[in-house]
Each structure stands twice: as C-alpha cells, then as structure tokens.
Amino acid sequence: xxxxxxISQLSKRFYAATxxxxxxxxxxxxxxxxxxxxxxxxxxxxxxxxxxxVIASLxxxxxxxxxxxxxxAGCRYETNDNQGxxxxxxxxxxxxxKGASAFKICRGVEAVGGSMSVTSSRENMSYTVxxxxxxxxxxxxxxxxxxxxxxxxxxxxxxLTPRVKMDKAQAAQSAQISIIEALHAAAYKNTLCNSLYCxxxxxxxxxxxxxxxxxxxxxxxxxxxxxxxxxxxxVMKQVGEQFLNIRSGAGTTGAEAQYRxxxxxxxxxxxxxxxxxxxxxxxxxxxxxxxxxxxxxxxxAGPHIKRGSCASSKLVHGVAKATTDPFxxxxxxxxxxxxxxxxxxxxxxxxxxxxxxxxxxAQVKAVADGGVTAADLTRAKAQMKGQFLMSLETSxxxxxxxxxxxxxxxSYCSHEEISKKIDNxxxxxxxxxxKKFVSGKKTMASSGNLAxxxxxxxx
Amino acid sequence: xMSIAAxxxxxxxxxxxxxxxxxxxxxxxxxxxxxxxxxVRLAHTDIKIPxxxxxxxxxxxxxxxxxxxxxxxxxxxxxxxTGASTVVAVYAAxxxxxxxxxxxxxxxxxxxxxxxxxKLGDIPEGKNMTFKWRGKPLFVRHRTEKEIAAEEAVNLAxxxxxxxxxxxxxxxSWVIVLGVCxxxxxxxxxxxxxxxxxxxxxxxxxxxxxxxxxxxxxxxNLEVPFYEFPDEETVIVG
Numbered sequence: 001x002x003x004x005x006x007i008s009q010l011s012k013r014f015y016a017a018t019x020x021x022x023x024x025x026x027x028x029x030x031x032x033x034x035x036x037x038x039x040x041x042x043x044x045x046x047x048x049x050x051x052x053x054v055i056a057s058l059x060x061x062x063x064x065x066x067x068x069x070x071x072x073a074g075c076r077y078e079t080n081d082n083q084g085x086x087x088x089x090x091x092x093x094x095x096x097x098k099g100a101s102a103f104k105i106c107r108g109v110e111a112v113g114g115s116m117s118v119t120s121s122r123e124n125m126s127y128t129v130x131x132x133x134x135x136x137x138x139x140x141x142x143x144x145x146x147x148x149x150x151x152x153x154x155x156x157x158x159x160l161t162p163r164v165k166m167d168k169a170q171a172a173q174s175a176q177i178s179i180i181e182a183l184h185a186a187a188y189k190n191t192l193c194n195s196l197y198c199x200x201x202x203x204x205x206x207x208x209x210x211x212x213x214x215x216x217x218x219x220x221x222x223x224x225x226x227x228x229x230x231x232x233x234x235v236m237k238q239v240g241e242q243f244l245n246i247r248s249g250a251g252t253t254g255a256e257a258q259y260r261x262x263x264x265x266x267x268x269x270x271x272x273x274x275x276x277x278x279x280x281x282x283x284x285x286x287x288x289x290x291x292x293x294x295x296x297x298x299x300x301a302g303p304h305i306k307r308g309s310c311a312s313s314k315l316v317h318g319v320a321k322a323t324t325d326p327f328x329x330x331x332x333x334x335x336x337x338x339x340x341x342x343x344x345x346x347x348x349x350x351x352x353x354x355x356x357x358x359x360x361x362a363q364v365k366a367v368a369d370g371g372v373t374a375a376d377l378t379r380a381k382a383q384m385k386g387q388f389l390m391s392l393e394t395s396x397x398x399x400x401x402x403x404x405x406x407x408x409x410x411s412y413c414s415h416e417e418i419s420k421k422i423d424n425x426x427x428x429x430x431x432x433x434x435k436k437f438v439s440g441k442k443t444m445a446s447s448g449n450l451a452x453x454x455x456x457x458x459x
Numbered sequence: 460x461m462s463i464a465a466x467x468x469x470x471x472x473x474x475x476x477x478x479x480x481x482x483x484x485x486x487x488x489x490x491x492x493x494x495x496x497x498x499v500r501l502a503h504t505d506i507k508i509p510x511x512x513x514x515x516x517x518x519x520x521x522x523x524x525x526x527x528x529x530x531x532x533x534x535x536x537x538x539x540x541t542g543a544s545t546v547v548a549v550y551a552a553x554x555x556x557x558x559x560x561x562x563x564x565x566x567x568x569x570x571x572x573x574x575x576x577x578k579l580g581d582i583p584e585g586k587n588m589t590f591k592w593r594g595k596p597l598f599v600r601h602r603t604e605k606e607i608a609a610e611e612a613v614n615l616a617x618x619x620x621x622x623x624x625x626x627x628x629x630x631x632s633w634v635i636v637l638g639v640c641x642x643x644x645x646x647x648x649x650x651x652x653x654x655x656x657x658x659x660x661x662x663x664x665x666x667x668x669x670x671x672x673x674x675x676x677x678x679x680n681l682e683v684p685f686y687e688f689p690d691e692e693t694v695i696v697g
Binding site for chain 1: 475479
C-alpha cells in the first residue's frame with residue numbers, strides 16, 4: 001500500500017534532506033578516489049581479437065546507444081569487373097539475410113524506434129545502428145545479420161536498379177559531388193579513382209554474384225572493427241568473438257594508389273563554375289598529413305560564421321582582390337591510407353573563373369614562400385582543433401572517429417593526444433606542405449560554363 | 460588519421476555517401492555543425508506531431524513526467540470499465556435473446572385453455588361428469604362413502620399397476636382422471652364394468668372407482684392430472 005511504503009521511506013527521505021547542501025555536479029566531499037578512477041569511467045576501451053577484429057567502445061551513460069561495424073571495404077577495393085558494387089552494397093543493407101527477412105529487419109528496428117544507416121567512403125564502409133540502451137540486443141542481431149550473412153537474393157538485388165539511378169540523379173544535382181568524383185577519377189590510375197556511385201555502364205549489371213564475391217573478399221575479420229557508444233565493452237567482445245568471426249583472414253589486399261594527375265572538364269550551362277585544383281599530399285596518419293590539415297585551415301577551410309565575410313581566410317582575402325563577383329574558395333584536403341590530395345576548391349562566376357583560380361593558387365604560393373606569421377599559425381591550429389573537437393561532440397562524429405582510428409591503427413588516440421600533435425606542427429612543416437603542393441603535378445576538375453576557365457597546364 | 464584530415468573543411472560531407480536503411484523519426488541527417496557550410500534539413504524535420512492534449516488523461520499531460528507512474532492506475536481503470544461494461548452487455552444480450560426465444564413458446568390464449576375450473580356443487584354423489592380439457596375427456600367423479608371404503612381396502616398385490624387409492628386422490632370423495640384408456644386410447648364408459656368404475660368398450664378393459672386397471676388388456680391406471688382445490692366448491696385442473 002502506498003501509504004505504508006511512504007512511511008518506510010521516511011528515513012531515506014530524511015537522509016536525502018541532510019545531504020541537501022551537496023551539489024550533484026561536484027564529487028562527494030570526503031571521498032578518496034584512487035588516481036586512475038577520475039577518468040576510468042568514461043574511457044574508450046579498445047581490444048584486438050586474435051582474428052584481427054578490433055573492438056572499441058565507450059560507455060558514456062547516454063540513454064541512446066550507437067553501434068557501428070566498420071569495414072575496409074570502400075570503393076577503392078572495387079575491381080574492374082565490379083565497379084559500383086559498393087554503391088549497391090550501400091543500398092542492399094536492408095535486404096534479406098540468413099537470419100532475418102527484409103521485412104523483419106525493417107519492422108524489428110522500427111519497433112524499437114531505432115535507425116540503421118550505411119555510410120561508405122573511398123576507404124571504409126560503416127554500418128551503424130542506433131537505439132535505446134535496452135534494445136541493443138535486438139538491433140545488434142540485425143546488424144550482425146546484415147554485415148556477416150546477407151543473402152543478396154537475385155530479385156531483390158535487381159530491384160535496386162531504380163534506386164541506383166535515383167541516387168545517381170540526386171548526386172548529379174550537387175556540383176560538389178560531381179567535382180570530387182571527377183577529381184579522384186582524374187588524379188589516380190587505380191583504386192582511389194573509383195567513384196562512390198555506380199558508373200553509368202554498370203547500372204543494372206551488378207548482380208548478386210558480384211555482391212557476394214565482394215563481401216567474401218573484403219568483409220573479413222581482420223578488416224573489420226566493431227565500435228559502440230553507450231554499450232558495455234564485455235558485451236561487444238562477446239558479440240565480436242561469437243558472431244563476427246565468420247570470415248577469417250586478411251581478404252584481398254588493395255593495390256597501392258597510383259597518382260597520375262589529369263584533368264576533367266564537365267561542361268554545362270551553369271553560370272557558376274566549380275573548380276578544384278589539387279596535387280598529391282601525404283598519406284593519413286603521417287605528420288605530413290597533419291601539416292597539410294593545418295595548412296588547410298590556415299588558408300581557409302570553410303565559413304565559421306553564417307553569412308560572414310570569412311575574415312580569417314587567406315584564400316578569400318586573396319580572391320576578393322581579384323574579383324567583385326560573388327565567389328567562394330576553400331582549401332581542399334583529403335587523406336587516404338596510402339595517398340592524399342590537397343588543393344583549392346573555387347566557386348565563381350563563369351567570366352571570372354580564371355582570375356579566381358589564379359588568385360587562389362597565388363595565395364598558396366605566398367604561404368609556400370614563407371608569408372605566414374606565427375599568429376596565423378596559432379589561429380589555424382585553434383580553428384582546426386576547434387573543428388575537430390566540436391565534431392566529437394555529436395555521437396555520429398565520435399563513432400566515426402573511433403571507427404576510422406580502430407580500422408586504420410587498431411587503437412584510439414584520445415583527443416588530448418591529437419590536440420598535442422596538432423600543436424606540434426611548426427611553421428616549416430606548413431611551408432613545406434605548401435611547397436609540395438606548388439611543385440607537385442596538378443590535377444584539375446571543373447564544371448559549369450568553362451569558356452573562361454583555364455586548363456591545368458595554363459594555371 | 461583520415462578522420463581528422465578528411466573530416467575537416469567544408470567539403471568533408473561530399474567525401475562519403477550515406478544511405479539511411481531505416482530512418483528513425485529524428486534520424487541523423489544533420490551534418491556535424493562545424494563542417495557543414497549551412498544547415499541541411501531533411502523534409503522529415505518539418506513534420507509536426509499533432510497535439511493530442513485534448514484527448515489525454517490529466518496524468519499524462521506533462522511530457523516531462525514519466526508515464527509509468529500512472530500506468531498502473533490508468534490500466535486498472537480501463538480494465539475495470541471494460542470488465543463492467545462487458546458484464547452489463549452480456550446480461551443485456553442474454554435478456555434480449557431469451558425474450559426473442561421465449562416469444563416462440565405458447566401464447567396466452569393457448570395457455571389459458573390449459574386449465575379448467577370446475578364447480579363441484581353441480582355434481583351429485585355417485586355421478587361422473589365428463590369435461591373437455593386439453594382436447595381430452597376429463598372424468599370428475601363424486602364418490603360415495605361405500606365406493607371410497609371399497610377402493611381403499613383393495614389389496615395392492617392383485618393390481619396390475621399397484622397404486623393405493625390415497626396416492627391417486629387429494630380429496631377421497633373426488634376422483635379426477637383422464638378419460639383415455641391406457642390400452643389404445645378409447646374413452647371408457649362411466650359407471651360400467653365389473654368393478655363399479657369404468658369399462659372400455661373397445662377391448663374390454665375394466666377400471667375401478669379409483670381409475671385403476673383391474674381386468675382387460677390395458678397396462679396402466681387412468682392418468683391422474685395435476686389439480687388443486689382453491690376452495691371447497693371448485694377445483695382447477697392443470
């Protein structure tokens with residue numbers, strides 16, 4: 001009876017009253033913590049299983065959990081025969097698996113209010129589910145099914161063709177996506193030149209067999225990482241040992257990316273010209289790559305204030321002197337496991353395109369020639385750290401960081417270590433990076449009305 | 460660390476492609492704030508969930524309070540109301556059905572014919588009167604003292620259907636029996652036969668003054684219907 005229960009809780013209520021002066025945000029007074037205890041409750045735990053699978057998890061006591069399976073199965077691992085298979089794989093994540101039908105997966109995940117998504121980049125593919133803490137077991141089952149035991153039934157795969165076309169049509173609407181895909185296609189001879197989207201000649205030709213083979217060769221334990229937010233590490237280890245050991249071995253090793261440097265011009269009637277000029281930078285994980293990142297922020301990596309004037313961007317300053325028409329310019333930086341691209345991305349009016357590109361490149365040359373002050377460098381480092389740390393604020397960003405680090409290195413560097421590494425980048429590193437860009441073989445991709453846009457050998 | 464290098468800058472969202480397999484209502488389509496050049500809004504963020512507060516019970520109006528606190532009370536109330544309504548509905552259904560079914564039973568005029576009221580003063584002693592009752596002849600016989608004594612003295616061992624006289628009459632001076640011979644259904648003649656009772660002319664069954672079979676082919680005694688004496692002068696049979 002409620003009344004009697006209330007009476008028995010009187011003593012508890014009075015106990016709470018005596019502690020009313022205690023703030024909940026501060027540690028309890030008079031409680032001795034061991035030195036390691038202060039940070040241990042919210043650490044990222046990383047384990048590498050004997051099969052090669054890396055498990056990383058962080059218990060952040062959040063009411064919602066996020067689990068991701070990261071696989072080294074980006075579009076760089078596509079071969080000549082199965083170009084576009086990763087695009088199909090992205091769309092095929094809700095198809096029937098050995099343990100659950102397509103309907104069951106959809107209904108099961110929706111019944112617990114969760115969501116499932118697939119993200120693929122050129123290097124990795126990540127399957128993510130999020131749900132409430134208590135429903136992890138349910139959605140984990142579906143995630144494991146999708147990543148380890150898909151059936152790719154022929155009729156279900158052929159039903160994906162209209163969705164492929166829809167995806168491609170939507171991607172074609174975005175000039176940035178077209179430029180970036182064209183840029184990579186022009187810059188590399190193999191692996192990294194593959195597009196995130198299925199090429200036109202393969203639409204409708206990717207079959208269940210291709211998908212099965214790609215999964216067989218690339219979804220192996222040594223190339224996978226299981227990452228969780230708001231989950232218990234021991235639970236993840238159990239799942240990893242029991243279920244993600246289906247395919248052992250290292251799978252097919254990708255070829256080394258070969259940079260060639262070329263040009264792609266996508267003519268259209270648009271009055272806005274998008275153009276990217278890049279050259280090869282450094283592989284991710286090296287200190288050179290960090291220098292290129294700092295250089296990117298030094299030059300200007302996008303707006304920090306909505307509808308602001310980008311006062312801190314060198315590129316914007318330089319280009320503003322060359323034209324009065326509306327424009328946008330930012331530094332472009334992409335690092336992959338064995339190569340990277342660095343350069344400038346400009347958006348300008350068709351008539352002023354040439355001036356804008358030349359002005360932007362002149363700015364980079366100025367940095368290479370030593371026109372950078374220490375204040376600029378500090379500002380750039382602060383902006384880079386700020387952007388990185390703010391991206392860790394969201395659970396998606398945090399999961400992606402943990403996943404890519406787990407895949408690339410098998411360990412997790414805390415944000416303090418990374419901030420320190422950023423701080424250690426010196427002026428000379430940045431200047432050398434700029435010099436490497438200026439002297440390297442350029443790749444260029446442009447789209448729009450290209451009458452006044454220079455060719456790559458004219459810039 | 461590709462994650463740092465590639466994720467920074469305004470163009471990082473275009474370096475990867477995302478497909479939402481199953482989208483929750485608030486699925487993450489928003490890009491990380493620092494990396495997005497502007498806001499990317501999914502159409503689904505425009506859908507407003509309607510306000511149902513007009514239909515909610517007072518305990519669950521506050522969206523910040525857990526609904527589990529009042530769930531037991533709400534559930535009990537709902538179940539009680541459902542249970543009570545079910546009981547009432549079942550009772551009503553039973554009443555309606557039984558009323559419809561009972562409408563097919565005998566009507567009042569038929570039931571009225573099922574009883575007969577007889578004035579006993581009209582029947583002198585020793586006389587047998589015949590009435591039509593429920594389509595059958597009804598014998599009402601005013602017995603004399605001699606007949607009563609004779610019938611009560613009969614030895615049950617010699618009767619084909621042994622029944623003592625007092626088991627067959629409420630008031631020994633009045634014998635009320637159905638005038639249907641138990642052999643093949645003819646109407647016996649009163650004050651005839653060897654035993655001072657009734658004689659059936661069809662096959663020669665002799666009944667005594669109490670209506671019991673004595674001689675002849677009939678197997679059973681004459682049937683005694685239900686009757687009662689509301690007062691000294693009348694009897695209601697049926």
